[in-house]
Amino acid sequence: MELKSTLVSESGQAVTEYVLILGIIVLFYGGLMTVIEKMNLAERLAAPIVGSYARTYKYGNPTAKGFDEGTPENHPRAVIGGKVRLFINPR
Amino acid sequence: MGSQKIKIFTRGTSESGQSLIEFALSILLVFGMLFFFIQLAFILSWGNYVQYATFMSARAYLSAGTTRTDQEARALEVLSRMVKQGVISNADRFPSIAVGEGGDDPTVKGASVGGGPGFNPDSYDLSWMQGVRYTFRSRLFVLPIGKPGKVPAASTGQAVLTSESWLGRDPAYRDCLSVMQQLKGQIDNGC
Numbered sequence: 356m357e358l359k360s361t362l363v364s365e366s367g368q369a370v371t372e373y374v375l376i377l378g379i380i381v382l383f384y385g386g387l388m389t390v391i392e393k394m395n396l397a398e399r400l401a402a403p404i405v406g407s408y409a410r411t412y413k414y415g416n417p418t419a420k421g422f423d424e425g426t427p428e429n430h431p432r433a434v435i436g437g438k439v440r441l442f443i444n445p446r
Numbered sequence: 447m448g449s450q451k452i453k454i455f456t457r458g459t460s461e462s463g464q465s466l467i468e469f470a471l472s473i474l475l476v477f478g479m480l481f482f483f484i485q486l487a488f489i490l491s492w493g494n495y496v497q498y499a500t501f502m503s504a505r506a507y508l509s510a511g512t513t514r515t516d517q518e519a520r521a522l523e524v525l526s527r528m529v530k531q532g533v534i535s536n537a538d539r540f541p542s543i544a545v546g547e548g549g550d551d552p553t554v555k556g557a558s559v560g561g562g563p564g565f566n567p568d569s570y571d572l573s574w575m576q577g578v579r580y581t582f583r584s585r586l587f588v589l590p591i592g593k594p595g596k597v598p599a600a601s602t603g604q605a606v607l608t609s610e611s612w613l614g615r616d617p618a619y620r621d622c623l624s625v626m627q628q629l630k631g632q633i634d635n636g637c
Binding site: 372376383400401421427433 | 463467564571575604606612
């Protein structure tokens with residue numbers, strides 16, 4: 356005896372699963388982005404690169420400030436109220 | 447006639463597909479971290495190259511020319527050839543890694559040639575600040591972070607780096623002539 360039923364047909368199952376998983380991923384991604392934004396996680400992760408590394412890249416000193424940041428501090432060349440110096444030398 | 451199989455589905459206890467969903471969710475984080483470090487390596491390499499490019503451009507600016515405009519044009523050409531597509535266009539060389547940001551020059555985006563932010567030709571302490579600077583912006587995270595249309599900043603996973611090279615500028619031929627003309631032949635070694 357052969358049973359035929361539309362209930363056990365698996366036609367279209369892959370597409371349905373794909374759509375469902377895609378929905379789950381999109382929801383998860385949306386939630387993840389909300390958490391990242393609320394916790395300022397991107398800012399915290401990027402802090403060393405946009406902070407100390409950016410200053411080291413620009414001035415050669417992680418604590419340095421230049422004219423872009425107001426008054427120069429620990430700048431390798433700009434010395435306010437004194438003479439210009441050409442090299443990074445200990446003071 | 448083949449054997450007959452009867453499948454019984456019990457949805458409540460089935461764990462089929464669990465690993466697939468776990469894989470799909472974890473792959474976001476795993477690949478996010480993996481591509482973050484790959485992207486970071488690209489940014490640091492590009493940053494190193496940009497330091498060299500601004501130095502070479504500042505050398506071109508330093509060298510004497512007919513006029514100051516000529517010196518600026520040469521500096522921009524060097525920078526354009528190194529960090530942009532050069533003779534083809536002024537579009538960024540590797541826009542997926544870094545794009546020029548800000549700058550004074552409208553043709554080579556991100557570039558500023560001439561006096562720096564504190565440059566003062568009349569001050570001994572600040573007259574050295576002449577040369578080339580180039581600012582670029584890079585995406586730190588491959589996955590887009592933050593709301594679309596937001597100003598690029600650290601909160602949206604963007605790093606903005608500036609490379610400076612202050613080598614100064616030799617007097618141009620026209621500068622020399624104008625100074626020598628004022629001396630009225632008293633001291634004239636030629637220009």
